[in-house]
Amino acid sequence: MTTQTPLKFGIIGAGAIAQTHAQVFELSSQAQLIGVADIRPEAAKAMAESSRCKSYTSYQKMAEELTDLDAVIICTPPTTHPEIALYFIHRGVHVLCEKPFSIDLESAETMYEAARKNGVLLTMASKFRYVTDVIKAKSIVQSGILGDLVLFENAFTARVDMGSRWNANPVLSGGGVLIDNGTHSVDVMRYFLGPLAEIQVVEGKRIQGLAVEDTVRIFTKSTQGVVGNIDLSWSINKELDYFIRIYGSNGTISVGWKESKYRQASSQDWVVFGNGYSKVQSFLSQLDNFAQAIRGEAQLLITAEDAIASVEAINAAYESLRQNHWTSISHLSENLALRQAEASPKAQLNNKTTAPSPSHGASPSSGNGTPKSLAGAGK
Numbered sequence: 470m471t472t473q474t475p476l477k478f479g480i481i482g483a484g485a486i487a488q489t490h491a492q493v494f495e496l497s498s499q500a501q502l503i504g505v506a507d508i509r510p511e512a513a514k515a516m517a518e519s520s521r522c523k524s525y526t527s528y529q530k531m532a533e534e535l536t537d538l539d540a541v542i543i544c545t546p547p548t549t550h551p552e553i554a555l556y557f558i559h560r561g562v563h564v565l566c567e568k569p570f571s572i573d574l575e576s577a578e579t580m581y582e583a584a585r586k587n588g589v590l591l592t593m594a595s596k597f598r599y600v601t602d603v604i605k606a607k608s609i610v611q612s613g614i615l616g617d618l619v620l621f622e623n624a625f626t627a628r629v630d631m632g633s634r635w636n637a638n639p640v641l642s643g644g645g646v647l648i649d650n651g652t653h654s655v656d657v658m659r660y661f662l663g664p665l666a667e668i669q670v671v672e673g674k675r676i677q678g679l680a681v682e683d684t685v686r687i688f689t690k691s692t693q694g695v696v697g698n699i700d701l702s703w704s705i706n707k708e709l710d711y712f713i714r715i716y717g718s719n720g721t722i723s724v725g726w727k728e729s730k731y732r733q734a735s736s737q738d739w740v741v742f743g744n745g746y747s748k749v750q751s752f753l754s755q756l757d758n759f760a761q762a763i764r765g766e767a768q769l770l771i772t773a774e775d776a777i778a779s780v781e782a783i784n785a786a787y788e789s790l791r792q793n794h795w796t797s798i799s800h801l802s803e804n805l806a807l808r809q810a811e812a813s814p815k816a817q818l819n820n821k822t823t824a825p826s827p828s829h830g831a832s833p834s835s836g837n838g839t840p841k842s843l844a845g846a847g848k
């Protein structure tokens with residue numbers, strides 16, 4: 470437990486997901502929420518009241534008044550992410566940007582380069598990587614007890630009426646369920662299996678009559694040859710008790726909503742290793758990991774390169790949907806990671822996907838590591 474002064478944070482966008490981000494500040498000893506900005510004054514005010522902090526009707530006003538902000542969490546619709554992220558990056562403020570990082574690779578790269586030049590941490594919020602069971606599952610997979618990995622399965626399906634939300638407006642969202650839930654899927658698949666090589670997407674029947682897809686099935690393949698099968702929908706619920714299942718030549722592992730377990734082929738018995746998904750736990754681990762990384766006490770679990778890789782995978786997924794065939798995934802993210810590692814041996818530490826300690830979420834201590842995963846310059 471740290472005795473350091475909590476880092477000062479702001480939230481931009483006081484809508485649905487911001488509620489959970491705000492909630493976990495109450496539980497964190499690493500970070501403190503000091504301001505909330507939203508173009509809807511009543512939303513900003515309500516969150517500021519319950520979080521006992523200041524409210525603003527624009528992020529610029531918040532930044533101008535709260536000059537001691539260390540970091541912000543961007544919780545606005547996707548197309549606004551680059552503009553807001555760049556504004557804070559140029560002010561030397563660290564940025565945790567909700568997924569999807571951005572809706573196009575060009576702006577993702579611009580954000581990346583700006584963060585590197587300004588010496589701030591830039592990362593993407595994608596809660597599933599911070600789930601304790603996901604982190605434990607990665608350790609089990611890495612131990613090799615499941616043998617050669619063959620198949621990765623993931624599903625994020627739930628009936629959600631998107632008709633009146635920005636998610637259904639491609640100008641604001643960049644697409645439908647594929648970019649919305651799919652960003653989590655490709656991030657978590659990369660976490661377990663490394664880089665993805667190619668992808669094919671098949672769209673399901675549009676139930677909600679939206680301008681964007683509401684059900685897709687994704688086939689993908691990692692560079693190591695593991696096949697991924699991912700189902701995403703806002704219109705059906707597959708009623709599965711798990712959200713990740715990985716099949717290996719010697720066993721199967723299942724990360725569930727309420728229980729996580731694995732079974733080796735040599736045994737009839739499942740070994741339970743966790744209690745499943747907790748939103749609060751994952752958001753708190755995410756916040757603490759970000760704060761500790763800012764202090765140079767931890768590696769970011771999701772680096773800016775990981776964020777770019779998710780944009781690359783989703784880009785290729787849409788290309789596949791348009792072309793109706795398998796599509797290669799570009800690997801700019803790996804070149805950036807390589808360049809970063811060459812430029813700074815310390816940064817190499819931050820680009821490793823080491824599994825953090827499940828006992829305290831995603832917070833591996835890296836001793837006196839650099840406080841900036843992207844650059845040497847200090848804030």
Ligand SMILES: NC(=O)c1ccc[n+]([C@@H]2O[C@H](COP(=O)([O-])OP(=O)(O)OC[C@H]3O[C@@H](n4cnc5c(N)ncnc54)[C@H](O)[C@@H]3O)[C@@H](O)[C@H]2O)c1
Pocket residue numbers: 481482483484485486487506507508509512527528543544545546547549567568569594595596635649
């Ligand atoms: N990690 C998750 O599990 C998860 C879940 C839901 C949403 N998200 C992501 O979080 C982001 C927000 O989604 P949401 O569901 O909370 O949306 P929302 O519509 O509920 O909230 C967005 C808020 O941003 C505000 N806003 C819009 N433009 C703004 C601007 N320029 N400046 C300040 N405020 C602005 C809106 O007024 C609104 O209050 C999206 O990127 C979404 O993909 C992540």
